Amino acid sequence: MTTMKQSIAEYFHSNSTKALTKGQLRKELNVEDTQDVRFLQALKELEKEGLLHVPKKGKIHGFQSHNWVIGRLNVNQKGYGFVVNPEEKKAVYVPKERIQDALHKDIVVAKITKQSKEVVNPEGEVTSVLKREIKTLVGTYQASEEFGFVITDDPRFQKDIYIPEGMALHAQTNDKVVVVITEYPRRNRKPVGKILEVLGLKGDKDAELLSILKEKNISYEFPTEVIDQASKMKIDISKTERKARKDFTGKITFTIDGEDAKDLDDAISIEKLKNGHYLLGVHIADVAHYVHESSPIDKEALQRGTSVYLIDTVIPMLPKELSNELCSLQPNADKLTLSVMMEIDQNGGVVNTSFHESIIHSNARLTYKEVTDYFEGNNADFVLLYPFLLEEMNWLQELTLILQQKRYDRGSIDFEFDEAKVILDEQGKVAEVKPYERGIANEMIEESMLICNETVAEYFSQKEIPFVYRVHSEPREERMETFLNFIENFDYQLSSLEEVIPKELQSLLELSKERKEGKTVQLLLLRSMMQARYSPESKGHFGLATPYYTHFTSPIRRYPDLQIHRILKEYLNRELTPKRKDQLKEIVVESSKVSSRRERIAEQAEEDYKHLKKVEWMKQKIGEQFEGIITDVSKTALTITLPNTVEGKVLQHLVKHDTFTHLEEMFTWVGQNEGETLMLGDSIKVMVRDASMEQKEVIFDMVFN
Numbered sequence: 001m002t003t004m005k006q007s008i009a010e011y012f013h014s015n016s017t018k019a020l021t022k023g024q025l026r027k028e029l030n031v032e033d034t035q036d037v038r039f040l041q042a043l044k045e046l047e048k049e050g051l052l053h054v055p056k057k058g059k060i061h062g063f064q065s066h067n068w069v070i071g072r073l074n075v076n077q078k079g080y081g082f083v084v085n086p087e088e089k090k091a092v093y094v095p096k097e098r099i100q101d102a103l104h105k106d107i108v109v110a111k112i113t114k115q116s117k118e119v120v121n122p123e124g125e126v127t128s129v130l131k132r133e134i135k136t137l138v139g140t141y142q143a144s145e146e147f148g149f150v151i152t153d154d155p156r157f158q159k160d161i162y163i164p165e166g167m168a169l170h171a172q173t174n175d176k177v178v179v180v181i182t183e184y185p186r187r188n189r190k191p192v193g194k195i196l197e198v199l200g201l202k203g204d205k206d207a208e209l210l211s212i213l214k215e216k217n218i219s220y221e222f223p224t225e226v227i228d229q230a231s232k233m234k235i236d237i238s239k240t241e242r243k244a245r246k247d248f249t250g251k252i253t254f255t256i257d258g259e260d261a262k263d264l265d266d267a268i269s270i271e272k273l274k275n276g277h278y279l280l281g282v283h284i285a286d287v288a289h290y291v292h293e294s295s296p297i298d299k300e301a302l303q304r305g306t307s308v309y310l311i312d313t314v315i316p317m318l319p320k321e322l323s324n325e326l327c328s329l330q331p332n333a334d335k336l337t338l339s340v341m342m343e344i345d346q347n348g349g350v351v352n353t354s355f356h357e358s359i360i361h362s363n364a365r366l367t368y369k370e371v372t373d374y375f376e377g378n379n380a381d382f383v384l385l386y387p388f389l390l391e392e393m394n395w396l397q398e399l400t401l402i403l404q405q406k407r408y409d410r411g412s413i414d415f416e417f418d419e420a421k422v423i424l425d426e427q428g429k430v431a432e433v434k435p436y437e438r439g440i441a442n443e444m445i446e447e448s449m450l451i452c453n454e455t456v457a458e459y460f461s462q463k464e465i466p467f468v469y470r471v472h473s474e475p476r477e478e479r480m481e482t483f484l485n486f487i488e489n490f491d492y493q494l495s496s497l498e499e500v501i502p503k504e505l506q507s508l509l510e511l512s513k514e515r516k517e518g519k520t521v522q523l524l525l526l527r528s529m530m531q532a533r534y535s536p537e538s539k540g541h542f543g544l545a546t547p548y549y550t551h552f553t554s555p556i557r558r559y560p561d562l563q564i565h566r567i568l569k570e571y572l573n574r575e576l577t578p579k580r581k582d583q584l585k586e587i588v589v590e591s592s593k594v595s596s597r598r599e600r601i602a603e604q605a606e607e608d609y610k611h612l613k614k615v616e617w618m619k620q621k622i623g624e625q626f627e628g629i630i631t632d633v634s635k636t637a638l639t640i641t642l643p644n645t646v647e648g649k650v651l652q653h654l655v656k657h658d659t660f661t662h663l664e665e666m667f668t669w670v671g672q673n674e675g676e677t678l679m680l681g682d683s684i685k686v687m688v689r690d691a692s693m694e695q696k697e698v699i700f701d702m703v704f705n
Contacts, residue, residue, distance in 0.1 A: 011028065254389060287322065305599060
């Protein structure tokens with residue numbers, strides 16, 4: 001919520017030449033009589049901070065806006081920060097000693113103190129905090145005789161929080177806690193707070209997991225009204241419901257998922273037609289039948305946006321009664337689905353499509369491993385267990401290869417980076433860290449879902465019905481310029497910087513694969529890409545090289561898919577009146593915005609927890625040597641990624657045998673003594689020096705033969 005002080009400051013920042021009386025300003029900002037004290041206090045503070053001139057009589061005016069910027073302060077782990085105003089595309093660098101009493105994420109005013117053409121971002125200092133953003137944090141409590149303090153988990157929050165006597169909620173030293181700030185820092189004092197919740201002892205599996213969830217504001221318990229609503233839902237399918245739906249129960253269908261998956265939301269059917277085409281059926285759990293718009297479950301699902309997968313723990317978007325039971329497409333049971341039936345020719349083109357509210361009866365619950373093993377000749381039991389699926393498996397494999405070739409031909413970009421699989425033992429300790437194994441079974445499901453998502457997106461885009469799309473924008477020009485400047489050193493070229501074509505980037509990646517710098521090229525291209533997001537506008541997907549894309553196939557675990565299902569059902573039942581379309585226009589905007597934000601939060605939580613467990617794993621490996629790849633190069637450190645996906649750093653000040661110069665544009669260190677070069681993508685031998693759970697990082701030493 002915008003504060004009075006922020007409203008006034010932003011008004012004069014946007015209208016720097018205006019001068020108004022107090023009465024006129026009140027009217028401009030719609031200040032009510034009850035807010036008068038706050039209004040006058042805000043004016044007084046802004047004048048004191050040098051941002052406004054407020055005479056006793058006459059008009060108030062602001063100082064020239066080009067000398068200062070209002071924006072969010074983003075603090076780096078090292079203590080310095082940037083005040084960012086995205087609307088004005090301004091970012092002001094603020095050294096650590098000039099951040100004053102501001103904290104990470106605060107809305108602040110920064111005065112520009114130094115600017116030159118050679119430096120992209122001007123330098124400045126924080127002169128005023130307009131709005132405090134962070135109120136609660138997670139950290140580790142340290143007790144003393146009469147007081148305590150909390151060291152926060154987020155290294156960007158640079159100040160410990162002082163906990164007065166009686167405010168510790170009986171926390172003990174090294175307990176993980178949730179703390180609320182009760183008094184923000186002034187005159188370089190520490191912030192003051194009180195402990196709201198004790199999560200458990202530092203290092204304990206549950207405490208560390210809860211810490212991440214609390215820090216990201218991820219709800220791991222459902223409200224009572226949501227649980228009550230879910231518990232009353234029945235799996236019985238009425239005769240009326242059966243009659244209203246397309247009956248696919250006689251069609252062979254199957255699911256392929258991970259071994260531990262319980263939320264099975266997609267099933268496949270496939271036939272080979274007489275004309276040589278394939279009839280691919282993608283049958284998705286009809287969650288919208290159970291979760292109605294604006295119901296308690298729906299409101300909670302929108303707030304969550306997505307399920308969160310934390311190694312061996314799932315924080316579901318929907319209560320388990322729906323996600324694991326009612327909606328999940330378990331075998332040997334009739335289930336309500338939305339089906340997309342696609343006739344696909346031998347070039348991968350969809351020549352006919354139909355949509356149905358349907359019922360299926362899955363014949364088998366398969367896993368990626370057993371299907372991949374079957375195709376690789378390592379699962380003789382598959383033929384005995386599933387003789388009725390052998391033709392379907394062969395057809396699906398054929399179609400998968402056709403769809404892959406079609407995507408390749410149009411320029412779809414596939415990066416070859418390993419994902420981590422962290423395996424925990426019964427005590428929650430890390431038993432193993434290794435790359436996640438992908439096989440033909442993963443590709444079969446992936447291609448089926450991709451073609452389904454494209455087909456649905458294209459159909460509804462052409463109908464001009466309010467919808468939620470999955471969009472991926474072209475890379476930003478400045479990022480591509482950095483990428484192009486680098487690859488020119490290796491004789492790679494693109495035809496144009498202004499209009500980058502996915503097919504060209506795909507060809508460039510293919511060309512680089514067999515060359516020494518291949519990993520480097522792939523890494524830099526990935527970093528040049530924009531993040532995919534949800535949007536009410538169909539803007540295409542750059543990475544997949546398709547003008548139409550959406551997320552339709554996972555309504556159990558993603559809210560946009562659920563919203564799309566509602567729209568499809570209303571379309572099939574002719575319920576999309578002009579009035580309803582107007583309502584949907586607002587709904588899809590909100591769904592897109594919230595879902596994009598929650599997706600980012602979920603991804604960060606998943607990565608944070610994996611990374612923490614990797615650090616825990618590497619504590620057992622101190623002194624051991626590994627071969628890794630340089631995946632980042634900065635002035636002070638190299639980031640090294642091991643074959644098992646663990647990341648760690650080589651710190652320049654700890655390298656004893658040489659002093660290195662950082663060539664920023666070449667992503668390279670050059671040794672001053674022997675001229676040794678260490679470049680992004682190079683292989684390097686390292687030894688584990690340290691693995692700190694407190695700092696959440698692994699430190700390597702370089703090893704030289």
